[in-house]
Amino acid sequence: MTVLNTSNLTIDFGGFVAINNVNFSLEGGEKHAIIGPNGAGKTTFFNLITGHLKPSRGEVSFKDKTITALAPHKIVKLGLARSFQRINIFPRMTVFENIQTSLIARDNKHFNFFSPGSAQNREETRELLELVGLEDEFAEIAGELAYGKQKQLELAISLAENPTVLLLDEPTAGMSPQETSVAIALVDEIAKARKLTLLFTEHDMSVVFGIADRISVLHHGEIIASGSPDAVRSDPEVRRVYLGESDDAAA
Amino acid sequence: MDMLLSSPSFAFIQVLNSISLGMNLFIIAAGLSLIFGVLRVINFAHGVFYMFGAYIMYTVSKDLQLGFFTGVIAAAVGLSVIAIIVERGLFQWLYDKEHLLQLLLTFAIVLIMGDMAKIIWGTDQLSVSYPEGLGGASNVGFTFYPTYRLMLCVVGPLIFFGLWFLIERTRWGRLTRAATQDMEMLSALGINVPIIYVTIFVIGSALAGVGGSLAAPINSPTPGMDATIIVECFVIVIIGGLGSLWGTFVGALIYGFVFNFGSVIVPNWQDVFAFLLLMAVLLIRPWGLFGKPEQEGH
Amino acid sequence: MSWNISRGVLATCIIVVLLLICVPLTESRYLIDLSTEILVYALFALSLNVIIGFSGNVSFGHAAYFAIGGYANAILLTTYGWPLIFAFPAAVILSGVAAAFVAYFCTRLTDIYFAMLTLAFSMLVWAIAFKWRSVTGGDDGFVGVTVPAFIDTRVPFFYFTLIIVTISCITLWLICHSAFGQSLIAVRENLTRAGFIGVNTRLMRGIAFVIAGTFAGVAGAIFAMYNRGVYTESAFWAESAQVLIMTLLGGMYSFFGPAIGAAALYLLERFSNEYTEYWPTVLGVILLIIVLVLPEGLVGLAKRLKTRFMGGN
Numbered sequence: 001m002t003v004l005n006t007s008n009l010t011i012d013f014g015g016f017v018a019i020n021n022v023n024f025s026l027e028g029g030e031k032h033a034i035i036g037p038n039g040a041g042k043t044t045f046f047n048l049i050t051g052h053l054k055p056s057r058g059e060v061s062f063k064d065k066t067i068t069a070l071a072p073h074k075i076v077k078l079g080l081a082r083s084f085q086r087i088n089i090f091p092r093m094t095v096f097e098n099i100q101t102s103l104i105a106r107d108n109k110h111f112n113f114f115s116p117g118s119a120q121n122r123e124e125t126r127e128l129l130e131l132v133g134l135e136d137e138f139a140e141i142a143g144e145l146a147y148g149k150q151k152q153l154e155l156a157i158s159l160a161e162n163p164t165v166l167l168l169d170e171p172t173a174g175m176s177p178q179e180t181s182v183a184i185a186l187v188d189e190i191a192k193a194r195k196l197t198l199l200f201t202e203h204d205m206s207v208v209f210g211i212a213d214r215i216s217v218l219h220h221g222e223i224i225a226s227g228s229p230d231a232v233r234s235d236p237e238v239r240r241v242y243l244g245e246s247d248d249a250a251a
Numbered sequence: 252m253d254m255l256l257s258s259p260s261f262a263f264i265q266v267l268n269s270i271s272l273g274m275n276l277f278i279i280a281a282g283l284s285l286i287f288g289v290l291r292v293i294n295f296a297h298g299v300f301y302m303f304g305a306y307i308m309y310t311v312s313k314d315l316q317l318g319f320f321t322g323v324i325a326a327a328v329g330l331s332v333i334a335i336i337v338e339r340g341l342f343q344w345l346y347d348k349e350h351l352l353q354l355l356l357t358f359a360i361v362l363i364m365g366d367m368a369k370i371i372w373g374t375d376q377l378s379v380s381y382p383e384g385l386g387g388a389s390n391v392g393f394t395f396y397p398t399y400r401l402m403l404c405v406v407g408p409l410i411f412f413g414l415w416f417l418i419e420r421t422r423w424g425r426l427t428r429a430a431t432q433d434m435e436m437l438s439a440l441g442i443n444v445p446i447i448y449v450t451i452f453v454i455g456s457a458l459a460g461v462g463g464s465l466a467a468p469i470n471s472p473t474p475g476m477d478a479t480i481i482v483e484c485f486v487i488v489i490i491g492g493l494g495s496l497w498g499t500f501v502g503a504l505i506y507g508f509v510f511n512f513g514s515v516i517v518p519n520w521q522d523v524f525a526f527l528l529l530m531a532v533l534l535i536r537p538w539g540l541f542g543k544p545e546q547e548g549h
Numbered sequence: 550m551s552w553n554i555s556r557g558v559l560a561t562c563i564i565v566v567l568l569l570i571c572v573p574l575t576e577s578r579y580l581i582d583l584s585t586e587i588l589v590y591a592l593f594a595l596s597l598n599v600i601i602g603f604s605g606n607v608s609f610g611h612a613a614y615f616a617i618g619g620y621a622n623a624i625l626l627t628t629y630g631w632p633l634i635f636a637f638p639a640a641v642i643l644s645g646v647a648a649a650f651v652a653y654f655c656t657r658l659t660d661i662y663f664a665m666l667t668l669a670f671s672m673l674v675w676a677i678a679f680k681w682r683s684v685t686g687g688d689d690g691f692v693g694v695t696v697p698a699f700i701d702t703r704v705p706f707f708y709f710t711l712i713i714v715t716i717s718c719i720t721l722w723l724i725c726h727s728a729f730g731q732s733l734i735a736v737r738e739n740l741t742r743a744g745f746i747g748v749n750t751r752l753m754r755g756i757a758f759v760i761a762g763t764f765a766g767v768a769g770a771i772f773a774m775y776n777r778g779v780y781t782e783s784a785f786w787a788e789s790a791q792v793l794i795m796t797l798l799g800g801m802y803s804f805f806g807p808a809i810g811a812a813a814l815y816l817l818e819r820f821s822n823e824y825t826e827y828w829p830t831v832l833g834v835i836l837l838i839i840v841l842v843l844p845e846g847l848v849g850l851a852k853r854l855k856t857r858f859m860g861g862n
Contacts, residue, residue, distance in 0.1 A: 050745070072744040082745060090738035092802070101735045105746040110732035110753070113724050117731030118553040161747060293661060344841055350660060351607050352840045355797070358790065359840065362833030370827075482672070489665060523676040529669040534654050537662040 001028045003165055003197050004080070009048060009058035018044045020221040021058070026165070031191060031198040033208045036218035037241065042201040043085055045218065046169050050082050051075045062165070081163035085170040085201075087150045089157065091143030095134055098142050098153055100125045102160035132156040132186065148179050152186075159190065166191070168200035172207060180204060184211060209233070217241070260394040265511055267391070271400035273507025274407025275466050279480060280487040280499050281414060282458030288494030289431050289451045292353045296337070296360035298481030299368070300330050300456045304463025305472040306368060309377045319382030323464045330460030331453045333364075338452040343445065365477065374474050379467040399468060406465070410458075411500050418496065427451060431494070486529045492542025501540060552726060558805070569711055573704045581707050583819075587812050588714045589772045594795040594807035595721055596764035601793075602801035603725055604757035605737030606655075607664045609789050610671025611765055613651075616784035618644040618766030619773035620678060620685055626774075627695040628684075640770045641763055647674075648762020652755040668786060675784035690780035694773055710771055717767055718808075724760060725804055733757055794832065797839055800846025809847055 004026035011019045018041045026032055034042055047053040049060050051072040060068045067075050090098050103121040104110055129135045132152045137145060142153060151171070158166060171187060172180040184207050191198050202208050208215060209229050216226040217238050225235045232238055283297045294300075304326040311322040337360060345353045380386070381399050388395040418424040430437055430447050438444045470476060483506065491502025509528060514521040532539060572584045597611045621640035625631040631639070651670050655663050678685045685691050700706040724730055736743045736750050743750050773779045782788060791814070799810020814835075821831045843850055 052741070071749070072741075073747050073749050076745055076747040084742075088739055088742045088745075090735050090742065092738055093734065097731065101731050102746045104728045104732055105735075105743075105748045108747075109728045110748055111756075112728040115728050116552040116726055117728045118726070120728055120731075157742070157746065341837070341841070348844070351601075352844055354607075354664075355794075355836055356840045359833040359836035362829040362836070366827045366830040366833075485665065485668075489662075493661075520680065523673070523680065526669050526673045526676055530666065530673060533658070533662060533666040533669060537658050537666075 002026065003028045003063055004049070004199070005061045006049065007059050007061075009045075009060060010056050011044065011048060011053060012056040018221050019048060019055075022218075022221070022223055024216065024223060024226075026197060026199055027214075028197050029195065030213040031188075031211055032200075032214045032216065033212035034199065034201045034216050034218055035203075035205075035208055040218040041221040042218055043169055044221075046082060046167055046201070050080065050167065076161055076163075079162075079164040080167070081158040081161040081165070082167035083154045083158045083169060083171060085173055087147070087154055089142045089150060089153050091141070093142055094138065095129070095140050095142050095145070095153055096125060096138040099128050099156055099160055102157045103128075106161050128156050128160060131159070131190065147174055148183075151175065151183065155183075155187070159194075162194075163196065165197045165199065168198065170201050170203065172202065172204055180207060187211075263391075264394060264396060265515060266508075267396050267400065267404070269507040269511040270504065271403040271507075272511060273504040274403045275462060275469075276480075276483055276487060276506060277407050277500055277503035278410050278465065279459050279462030280484040280491075280503055281410070281496065282455035282462070283484045284488045284491070284494055284496065284499040285414070285458070286452060286455035287488065289427055290448060292350065292357070293485075294452075294455070295354065295357040295481060296364065297357075297456070297459050297484060298477030298479075299361050299364040300333065300459035301463035301466075301480050302368060302472065302477040303333065303364065304330055304460030305379070305467040305470065305476065306372050306377075306463075307460065308464035308467040309372070309379050309472050312382075313377070313379055319385075322467075323461055326460040326464035327457045330456045334453045334456035335449060337456075338449050342452070343448070346448075361477065365474070369474055372472065376471045376473040378471050381468045403465065407500075407503075410461075411496070414496055423450075482525060486525050488539070489529055489537075490532050490539055492539030495539070495541040498539055498541030552723070554726075562805075566711075566715060570708075573707055578703060581703055583815075585707050585710050585775055586772075587815050588710050589768050589775065590792070590795065590811040590815055591808035592714045592717055592771075593765055593768040593792050594799065594811040595718060595804075596761045596768065597792050598796050598801055598804075598807040599721065599725065599733075599757050599761040599764075601796055602803075602806070603730060603733045603737060604754045605740070606754060606758075607660070607793075608667040608758075608761075609664045609786065609793070610651075610667035610669070611761065611792055612784050612786070612788035613667075613671035613674040614644040614648050614762035614765035615769035615772070615788065615792075616671075616674055616678065616779070616781075617647050618769030619779040619783055620691060620769075621766075622770035623691050623694045623773040623779045624684065626697075627691075627693065630695070633697045633700075637770055641766045644766020644769065645759055645763035648759045648765075649755075651762075652758035655758065656751045656755045668789070671784055671789055672786060675781055675786075678781045678784055685779070685781075688781055690778050691773075692778040694777045694779070696774045696777065700774070706775065710775070713767065713771060717764055721760075721764060722804060729753075729756075794836060794839075797844075798835065798846055800848030802845055803848040806846050806848040813847060 002025045006022055006024045009019055009022045009024070010017065022045065034045070036042055044053065048055050051067070051070050051074070054069040058068070059066055062075070062078055062080055065078065067078065090101065093101065100117075100121055103124055104117065107121070109115070109120060126135065126138075129138055132155055134149060134152055134156065137149060142150065145153065155171065158168075168187070172183055175183060187198070188211050190196065212229055214227060215229055215232040217224050217232060219241050224241065225232050225238045279297070279301050283294060286292065286294050286297070307326045307329045308322040311317050311325045312319050341356055342353070345356060385399045385402055387398055389398045389401055391401070418427065426437070426442060427447055430444060487502040487506050488499055490505055491498030491500070506525070506528070509524055510521050513524045569584060569588075573581055593615055597608065600606050600608050600611070618640050621643045622636055625636035625639055626633065651667065655666050658666060679688055681687070696706070700709045732743070732748055733753055735746070736748060736753050740750055769783065795810040795814045796807040797810065798814055799808065800806030817831070817835070818828055821828050825831070839846065845852075
């Protein structure tokens with residue numbers, strides 16, 4: 001069952017067409033990777049889906065509901081969450097408060113003037129912190145955490161929404177190989193436990209071919225291939241784009 | 252109002268008044284717009300810079316009797332020096348900090364320089380004479396009009412053209428435009444970004460000084476003139492679009508016309524017009540006529 | 550209901566209130582007046598911080614709501630002879646409504662345009678107060694405010710102010726530490742992320758603005774009676790700048806910071822005026838210090854010193 005669908009999705013930045021007529025569909029329960037060279041438009045694509053950018057043409061639908069250019073906070077409420085490539089947390093709040101506030105928003109308590117903020121969802125916050133391995137850092141100021149831990153927090157905030165579909169924008173960016181395998185194992189485990197559909201962008205091919213059920217390749221704003229890892233690996237167009245380019249770079 | 256309709260020469264004089272006012276304001280506002288365009292900061296101190304320009308003109312042309320034109324040069328040089336001190340001494344420490352702090356810094360300058368002006372030049376209204384040769388009136392067809400104001404109508408577009416050329420047609424201008432897009436990239440390419448910042452700040456402030464010196468014969472130097480001018484500059488750059496040179500030019504003209512005809516048609520309410528105009532623009536099209544809408548979420 | 554207030558903070562607040570209650574016992578007119586004014590400005594600054602410290606926007610025109618509260622209260626009490634019990638709330642509601650009107654448009658804009666619009670609106674209020682002589686007294690000001698008999702003298706008025714300001718502060722504190730308040734901080738910390746956790750950031754910022762405007766109106770309404778007059782200066786940008794500096798001087802990231810900043814700035818001004826007529830320069834230097842060295846204000850400084858001398862957490 002298709003949970004996320006884009007049709008003819010296009011965005012034109014005054015002459016520069018970053019995303020060109022993309023028809024994409026995401027099946028429920030799958031782990032789908034989007035790969036492509038730098039500048040291919042992966043983050044732009046995510047921004048279009050999650051309401052951060054308005055497309056010039058085309059539609060995005062989530063579970064059969066059109067969400068094109070809907071405000072981000074409304075899309076989140078439908079069950080679609082995302083993490084960001086650059087760390088996007090609440091820097092001056094503690095780790096605990098970062099999660100707690102996300103849960104408050106999930107439960108629509110953010111207009112509640114009469115209950116103390118610090119008393120909300122404490123148990124669930126603790127559980128979520130344990131889930132991503134941050135239970136020891138709960139009192140730390142989020143902005144002062146090490147990069148890897150901030151990424152974990154990033155993930156936890158996205159999960160706080162109880163999404164059914166999770167978009168991860170380069171979840172292992174900036175991580176060492178060791179940190180990467182730990183992070184990916186965690187994501188895999190959580191996705192299985194919570195029955196999440198995963199759509200993620202990645203540069204690290206070991207990650208991609210390790211856990212993805214399906215892969216789509218984005219190049220110059222267009223999807224040039226989409227299918228199982230083996231199919232994509234042997235696709236001539238994909239090889240040309242990746243290997244052809246690295247040949248040029250070597251020369 | 253009836254005067255406007257019944258007397259074409261009166262109307263024509265008002266048109267010239269609007270244009271000359273607009274042009275004088277353009278010179279000043281251009282500096283503000285330039286600084287915002289590159290440094291992304293509204294320099295509240297632009298008003299006191301203008302005021303200092305007027306005061307310097309007084310000292311040079313009246314006190315020291317060195318001539319009007321010398322006064323203009325002195326204003327430009329003086330403000331350039333002040334700008335370098337402010338930018339290198341204070342401003343550069345705040346480039347990566349929050350905008351609010353930068354704005355407050357410029358406001359601190361307003362407070363301090365405002366008092367400095369009082370200490371140096373006193374609190375009386377001073378008068379600056381028109382330069383020789385430009386003090387009388389010229390024949391503009393069916394009426395006479397102050398030559399000095401005609402001069403402003405000419406100098407304004409000249410400065411516009413000069414700035415336009417500098418920004419659009421020189422290598423330095425291209426670097427500056429690139430700096431507004433991507434500071435880090437430029438720096439990574441080995442371009443000396445701080446020099447660009449200082450230069451822009453100096454040019455912008457010098458424009459304020461020149462504008463002040465040119466305005467001195469008409470708007471006698473007096474404490475508090477910075478407050479009036481900064482509001483007018485705000486209105487102009489918001490109407491025209493922050494960071495757009497052409498926008499500032501058009502905005503200044505629009506302001507000149509609205510203010511002048513406003514004070515003729517509905518006297519005593521012209522200050523309200525300025526704010527109404529400002530609000531209208533901010534409500535309908537905040538990025539002004541020639542500006543670019545900014546993305547929400549930053 | 551476990552409202553989390555540290556024992557130290559609570560104790561300090563109680564001590565401050567007790568000290569204030571004792572102020573009239575000194576029989577010093579100077580001290581009573583000083584305390585009344587500081588209370589008013591403390592509330593004014595606390596209200597502004599809901600916008601700056603808690604929702605992350607900057608307002609250059611907060612004085613507008615102070616002025617509206619003041620003029621409305623003065624006019625209703627004096628020109629229309631309303632009893633205080635109706636005039637005061639009406640004035641406050643009017644400030645809130647004005648704030649709602651401005652907030653609707655401001656929240657559509659980002660940073661600098663947001664600030665510009667708040668400034669434009671407050672100067673519009675100033676201009677109207679200036680021109681509408683028949684109602685507001687123009688630049689002569691609205692003088693001779695009818696103050697109800699029960700607070701017509703210094704000491705009762707002081708206690709009236711103390712009660713209203715204390716209740717307002719408690720209310721603001723509860724709001725800022727509620728689930729709403731915490732979500733507002735998230736909006737300040739990361740506008741994009743707040744949207745992506747499901748918060749309607751525009752609405753949140755708007756509500757914060759209205760709350761701020763309402764309490765500024767309370768401060769203004771009190772001040773109108775204290776001063777027995779309302780002047781156009783109340784709406785001028787200089788007034789907005791002053792309360793902004795108070796908020797920052799105290800510390801925008803703490804709840805009580807702005808109140809401390811209000812007291813500090815007020816006392817500094819009084820002190821400075823004894824020795825020099827160049828208060829603007831002194832203020833400018835204070836601003837430079839805040840901006841370059843102490844962006845987190847006096848409270849931030851205190852926290853840093855505490856960590857330094859008490860070693861870590």
